[in-house]
Amino acid sequence: MIYPVVVYGHPVLRKVAEDIDKDYKDLDTIIENMWETMYHSDGIGLAAPQIGKSIRLFVIDADPLKDEFPELKGLKQVFINAKIELLESKEESLSEGCLSLPTIREDVKRPTKIRITYFDQNFQKKVEEYEGFAARVIQHEYDHIEGKLFIDYLNPLKKRILKGRLTKISKGDVEVKYKIKTAK
Template identity: 85%
Template sequence: MIYPVVVYGHPVLRKVADEIKQDYENLNEIIANMWETMYHSDGIGLAAPQIGKSIRLFVIDADPLKDEFPELEGMKKVFINAQIELLESKEVTESEGCLSLPTIREEVKRPSKIRIKYVDENFELKDEVYEGFAARVIQHEYDHIEGTLFVDYLNPLKKRLLKGKLTKISKGDVKVSYRIKTAK
C-alpha cells in the first residue's frame, strides 16, 4: 500500500516520535508499505512521521546515489528506535531535499561523521559509524523522528525567502508525482 506523504505544516512532523516495541501492531506491514511509498515517491529515505505515524522508524535505500557517493553502495536499511550517539565536529554543506517539502532544495550544514545505535527490522541491536553523504542521509531521516525539518537549519533570511513556498506546500498547492497529506 502506498501511503500519502505528510507535508510541511502537519503537526506530526513537529513531534518527537515514540519508541516502539517488537510487538508493535503490523510493524512488518508498515515497513513494507514505507518501502513501497518511498520508491513510488522517488525518495531515498522515509520516516514514519512522513506517513502520519509518530514512531521512531525510518527506512533508507541510498544505493541509487552510489555513483556520486560510493559510500552509499548497498545502503538499504531499516532503523528502529535510533539514537545518534556521536557527532563529528567537522561540518560539511550539501544540498538537501525532502518528500515532505516538495520543490524545495537548500544547502544544509551537517556533521560529516556520526555514530548511531538502533535496532533493525529483526530487533537486532546495531551500533554503527557513518561518514560522508551516508551520515547526511541518516541525519536527515533521524531529524524527522526528532520533529525537525531541514529548513530549521537555514538562516532567518533564507527562511523568510521560503515562507511563500512553505505556505503553499502546507495548503497542498504543489505539484508532485505522489499523493500528499496536509494538516487539513
C-alpha cells in the same frame, strides 16, 4: 499500499516520535508499505512521521546514488528506535531535499561522521558509524523522528524567502507525482 506523504505544516512532523517494541501492531506491514511509498515517491529515505505515524522508525535505500557517493553503496536499512550518539565536529554544507518539502532544495550544514545505535527490522541491536553523504542521509531521516526538518538549519533570511513556498506546500498547492497529506 502506498501511503500519502505528510507535508510541511502537519503537526506530526514537529513531534518527537515514540519508541516502539517488536510487538508494535502491523510493524512488518508498515515497513513494507514505507518501502513501497518511498520508491513510488522517488525518495532515498522515509520516516514514519512522514506517513503520519509518530514512531521512531525510518527506512533508507541510498544505493541509487552510489555512483556520485560511493559510501552509499549497499546502504539499505530499516532503523528502529535510533539514537545518534556521536557527531563529529567537522561539518559540510550540501544540498538537501525532502518528500515532505516538495520543490525545495537548500544547502544544509551537517556533521560528516556519526555513530548511531538502532534496532533493525528483526530487532537486532546495531551500533554503526557512517561518514560523508551516508551520515547526511541518516541524519536527515533521524531529524524527522526528532520533530525537525532540514529547513530548521537555514538562516532566518533564507526561511523568510521560502515562506510563500512553504505556505503553498502546507495548503497542498504543489505539484508532485505522489499523494500528499496536509494538516487540513
